[in-house]
Amino acid sequence: MNSSDIPNDSRGNRRITSDEEAIEALLMAANEVENRDLPLGFQNHDVEMEERKSTDLDDEDEAYLANWQKQWAEEQAARKRRHDYEVSRNYKVARTFALDLHSDLKIVEKTEEEEEVIRDEEKSEFQRAKESIKKRREEISTTSDMEIDPMTVLRKAPTLVELSARVLAQNIVAIKSLKLVPDHLRKKLSYLVSGLGKVDTRLMELLIEDSPNEICAKNCVELEEDDLIKILCDCDRVSLKVLILDLCGRSITDYTIREFFKRAPNGFPSLTTLSLQGAFCLTDIALLLISSSSPLLQFINLTECSLLTFRALKILADKFGSTLRGLSIGGCQGIKWYKGFSSSLYKFEKLNYLSVAGLDSVNDGVVRTFFMFRSSNLTDLSLANCNEVTDDCIWHIGRYCKKLEALDITDLDKLTDKALEFITEGCKYLRSLKLTSNGFSDEGIAACLEVSGGSLNELCLNKVRNVGPHTAFSLAEACKRLQFLDLSWCRRLTQEDLRRILRCCSSLRSLKLFGWTQVDDTFLEELSRSHVHITGLKMTSLYAHLDNFYPSVGAKFF
Template sequence: MKKKVCDAWVPKRNQKGGEKGFFFVPSLQELCLEMLADNADAMVSLEGVPDELIRKLCNLLCDSRKMNTRFLELLLSGSPTEIRLKDCSWLTEEQFAKYFQTCDTTRLEVLQLDQCGRCIPDYALLGTLRQSPRWLPKLITLSLSGACRLSDKGLHVLASSAPALRSINLSQCSLLSSASINILADSLGSLLKELYLDDCLMIDAAQIVPGLKKLKHLEVLSLAGIQTVSDEFIKDYIIECGHNMKELILKDCRKLTDASIKGVAEHCPGLCALDLMNLDKLTDLSLGYLTNSCRALHTLKLCHNPFRCFLVFCYFLCLIIHLHIACP
C-alpha cells in the first residue's frame, strides 16, 4: 500500500503580513504590555514604572476600551509627571472632579485628556483646578482635543494655571471663539511654541491674526479644517511671522491657492513639515515654489490634490538630490 505523503506544515500568516509572506513578530515588551492590559484591574501600583511604558499601556487600554477609573486612580497616585489619555469619552464629570481634585499636580509636565467633551465643561475646570495643591506650575504640554464643552472662559482658567505651557492642542473644541487666541497670547505670548486648532469651527482666521502675532516663538501651527483660512490670512500672518515656523498644517483649508504656497515658501525658510492635503485649488506652480525655496522641508503631505504625477515625481527627485548634497 502506498503511503500517503503528508503536506509540509505551513505557518498561519499573520494578518498584518497579508498575502505577501511577511510576518509580524511582536517583541517581548509588546507581549508583556498586552498581558498587563488584559489584567489591568489586578494591578495595584505603577510606582517605579517608566513613563514610556505607562504611556504605551494607556494607549492599549484606550484602544481596547478597557480604560476605567480603577486604572485612572493608579495613574494619578503619588505625584505623576505625565498623564496621557487619548480617549476620555468614558469619563463623567463626577469622576473627573473626584479623581483630579485630589491629584498632586506639582510635578505634572504632560496632560493629555483627549475626547473629554463629556467630562470637562467650564465649571468642572473651575471647581477642580482651583482645589488642586498648586495647580499646574510645571505643565509643558496640554492636549484637550475634542473638549466640546470648553469655552473661552475655561481656557482662560487653564492658561492662567499653567504658566510654563509650551504646547497646547485645542482641536475640535467647538465652543472656542477667536477671542481664545488673545487669551493664549496674553498669558503665554513669550512661551508658546505649538498650537493646534483643527476643526475649531467658531474661530475666524482673519480675527486671530493679531493674537497669533503676539505668540513670538510659535513654531508649529495647525489650522486643519478651518474654512476661513484664506490667501489673505497667509499674507497677513506668514509674511511677518513665518521666519520661526517649522511645521504648518493647512489640511482641508480649501480656499487656499498657489499664492498662499508662494508666501509660505518665501517666508518660512526653516519649514520642516507641511500638510497641504485636500486643497483642490492648488496647481503645479505650488510644487515649483516649494522646490525653489523650502530647502529644510523633509515632510510634505499632498494627498488628494490636482498635481500632475510627473511634476510630483520631479519635486521629490529635486528634494532627494538636495538631501544628498546637504548630507556629508
C-alpha cells in the same frame, strides 16, 4: 547719405558746389516765390496746403507742388536716419569707453547653444526634474514588464517590550499598581489601552499613582465630570508637566474647571504641555481659567473644541504670545474670521508648530503676515481643508518657512503643481508630507519626490487621483528613507508599481492600501510575507497594528 537725397533749389536738380552758387540759388528761389506769390517757410505747411487745395491751380503749379512735397518727405526721412545713426554711434562710443575704464568687465557674445544652456540653468530643480520625467516614459514602459524578484525580506519579530505591553493592555483590569514604571512605558500602555476603548476611572487612578510627570490618555470618552475633578485634584500638580486628556468632551465643562479651581486654586504651576482634543464643551471662560493657572504652558492642543470662539485665540495670544511653541486650533469651527485674527496670530513669536486645519476663516491674506515675520522657527504646519488657500500662500511658506519638517496640505482644491515647486525649492528639510485629495499631476508629484524625496519619512497620497507610474518610479528611486506610505485609492497604480516600491524602499514599515482592487490573490499572499505592515487590503485587520499608526503633523509635541 547720397547727394541725390537732398532736395535742390531748381527743377533741374542742378548740383551746388560753392557758397556763391548757394547764394545765387537762394536769390533765384526768392524771385520765384515773389513772382508766383508762394508763402515762405515751412512752419504752417499743413495750413498752407489746405488753403492751396481750395484755390484753382494750373497743371504746372500742381506738378511743382507735388514734386516739392516729395522732396520734403525725403528730407525728413534722411534727417531721421541721420539722427538714429548718431544716437547709435554715440552709444557705441560710450559703451567702449566704459569697458576700457572697467577692463575687468567683458561682454561676450553668446551662441544659441550657450543661451539655451543659460536658460536651462535658470530653471528650478523642480522644473528640470519634471522635464526629465516627461522624457523617461519609454524607460518606465520598458521596465514595467521586467520581472522583479519576489520580496524575500521577512517581517521582524516584535520586541519583548512590545509583546509585554500588548498583553498588559489586554489585561488592564488585572493590574493593581504602576509604581516604579517609567513615564514612557506608562504612556505606551495608556495609548494601547485607549485603542481598545478601556480608559476608565480605574485606569486614570493607576496613571496618576506615584506622582508622574506625565498623564496621557487618548480616549477619555467614558469619564464623567466628577470623575475628572477627583483625578485632577488627586494628582501631583506641582510635578505634573504633561497632561493629555483627548476626547474628554463630556467631562471638560465650565462646571468641572470651576470646581477644580475651588479645590486647587494654584492650578498647574509646572505644566508645559496640554492637550484637550475633542473637548466640545470647553468654552472661552474655562480656557481663560486654565491659561491663568498654567504660566509655563508651551504647547496646547485644542483641536475640535467647537465651542471656542475668536476670543480663545486672543486669550492665548495675550498670555503666551512670547512663550508658546505649539498651537493647534484645527477644527474649531466657532473661531470665525474677525478683524483682529491676523494680529492675534502675529503675536505668537516662537511657534514651532501651528495647526489651523479646517478653519473657514483662513486664507492667503490672514496667514501671509505671520509667515513673513513669525515663521522662522516653524517646523510643523497643517493647513488641511483650508479651502481658500492658494499657490500664493504656499509661495510664502516656501519663501519664509525654511526649517519646515512636516506639512499637511490635505484637500486644498485651488493648489496646482506650482505649489509643489514652491515647496521643493524652499523647504529642504521636509520629513513628512501629506497631499491627500489634491489635484496634482503625476509628473508634478514625481518631480517633487525626485527633488525632496530623499529626506521624507512619511508620505500620504490618499485619493490623489492622478498618481501613476511616474510617481511610483520616483518613489522607488528617490525615497529610500520612507517609513510610512499611504497609497489608498490610487487606482492608476498597478501590481508591478507596488512591487517596485516595496522592493526598493527598504526602510518602509507601514503601508496603507485602502480601495485597492487591482491586486490578485497570489500577490496578496506575497504581501503577507513582507516585512511591511499593510493595512486596507482584504484579509488584513484594520486594528492589527495600531501601535504603528501614522504620526500626525505635530505628533512629536503631544
